[in-house]
Amino acid sequence: MRVLLSTVGSRGEVQPVVALAVELMGSGHEAVVCAPPDFREWARSLGVAYVPVGPELRATAKRPRDLVPTPEQRRRMIEGTVAGQFRAVRAAAEGCDVIVGGGALAIAARSVAEERRIGYVYAAFAPVTLPSPHHAPPVFGLLGEQPSDGPPDNRTLWAQDAQRWNTLWGAALDAQRGAAGLAPVGDVSRHLFTGTPWLAADPTLAPWPEPSELDVFQTGAWMMADHRPLGAEVQEFLDAGEPPVYFGFGSMHAPADTARTAVAAARALGRRAIIASGWAELSLDEAAPDCLLIGEVNQQALFRRVAAVVHHGGAGTTTTAAAAGVPQLIVPRVFDQFSFARRVGELGIGLAHAPGDPTVGSLTAALGSALAPEVTETAHAVAGRVRTDGASIAARRLTEV
Structure with a gap:
């Protein structure tokens, strides 16, 4: 076929x-x-x-x-x-x-x-879109x-x-x-x-609500195992101290001072920071031993090494973070990101930042809540319920039709 x-x-x-x-x-x-x-x-x-x-x-x-x-x-x-x-x-x-x-x-x-x-x-890729x-x-x-x-x-x-x-x-x-x-x-x-329609989303993170007028086939999220090494610079940074906080906003627009705000919030909580430049091309004012700017990375490997993931709430990043068992702080911008932010809060594996661009104060407060021990424990527990075989299920269904 x-x-x-x-x-x-x-x-x-x-x-x-x-x-x-x-x-x-x-x-x-x-x-x-x-x-x-x-x-x-x-x-x-x-x-x-x-x-x-x-x-x-x-x-x-x-x-x-x-x-x-x-x-x-x-x-x-x-x-x-x-x-x-x-x-x-x-x-x-x-x-x-x-x-x-x-x-x-x-x-x-x-x-x-x-x-x-x-x-x-x-x-x-998200139930809210149907x-x-x-x-x-x-x-x-x-x-x-x-x-x-x-x-x-x-x-x-x-x-x-x-x-x-x-x-x-x-x-x-x-x-x-x-x-x-x-x-x-x-x-x-x-x-x-x-x-x-088919729903390529994880049933735990994004269940399809019933009863329904649509005949929805939920496959689970379409994920692919990523075996790329993290790279020497990232590995050295991770090994040099306690797990840092990851900040990344994917393809989303972000204010020019987002990286500065993120680093300040992490420092306020005694944490190091990894900043993903993303499509907004975030940058740091200067190099410092407690923060690292990165480009494209194996998120599956990286998220298992961080204390929390701060991101935009896209389906892929939310699912990857959930599968890694790491707390999440979502700063939603558009479309399905708000629904994933709500669901993360409902599951107790993270929370949503209040509407609007984060300030140092707002980000520090929200991140502090996301790093609470009970959130970390719940994130670890929920990780075992996140399925990673959605693409296999979809391929099998597709070729049997």
């Missing part, structure tokens, strides 16, 4: 589909990933066939958060994105038997599957979308969310479908998600 895995997003979307591709290949199947060019070299280093789609996304982390496109700019961005996806996904789907759309921005995946008369599976009366829809925030005004009734909010999808994406999607001889889509979100 040959499988196309289509996604658009940062590492939180690309890493899971690459993990599934590696699992499929290990089972004797063929896999190709169609995703933004930022991760092309990494995927190819793993032997994964990779078709880039759209522009590099790394620069978005430096874009001011209050920069909202005009309606005309948004229309052009959406039309260009959809047209580019149709071109890339069509090319990548050559010879494929099924297409997996990973995450909601894989707009063209189902249409190309229809066009080629092959199977289609939609996979979400319609349910048990939770409200998240808001991307990438194109200036705002939550609709209305009563706090989840069914109503999901109906408003569906209308937002139609308003933003409907015309561009239907134009491409019409050119391919396909019928227009009346409900864009339902078209993408289907009535039988």
Whole structure:
């Protein structure tokens, strides 16, 4: 079987589909990933066939958060994105038997599957992104979308969310479908998600709420074992003292003084700090023996050596930290990050920072709570319940269909 895995997003979307591709290949199947060019070299280093789609996304982390496109700019961005996806996904789907759309921005995946008369599976990476009366829809925030005004009734909010999808994406999607001889889509979100979506999230960290109007198959998170060494500089820093606190915000925008704030908060608690530069390219004012700035790293190995993980709340980082049994402090920014922050608090394995950019005082107080002995003990206990075989389960289900 040959499988196309289509996604658009940062590492939180690309890493899971690459993990599934590696699992499929290990089972004797063929896999190709169609995703933004930022991760092309990494995927190819793993032997994964990779078709880039759209522009590099790394620069978005430096874009001011209050920069909202005009309606005309948004229309052009959406039309260009959809047209580019149709071109890339069509090319990548050559010879494929099924297409997996990973995450909601894989707009063209189902249409190309229809066009080629092959199977289609939609996979979400967090339960909050799928319609349910048990939770409200998240808001991307990438194109200036705002939550609709209305009563706090989840069914109503999901109906408003569906209308937002139609308003933003409907015309561009239907134009491409019409050119391919396909019928227009009346409900864009339902078209993408289907009535039988897969949920690539850990059942302990992100359980699907029942009863449900959707027939959801929860595979567990799509993770890949990382065997890379930590590197001499990181290893020496870890060995030189007590476990430090890790600060990293992935692909998220972060204020210029974030690293300085993080180091000050760690020092206030008598802790050393490791700062991941991330897409925001955080930097330290000067070298000091109690702090270390790092780039790309094996988080699975590093998190087992730190006292706490302070991060943005992305699905991948949250799951990796939970599996490592380390307390978490989440500073959520957008989308599913708020739901993961709430869930970490519910489980007692960490907590969420209050809304807004952290100050030294707020970060020190929140980090102090996250480092409490009872949180550490709970994080250790919950780690044993986090599953790491989601990609294997998904590959098996996919190839048995």
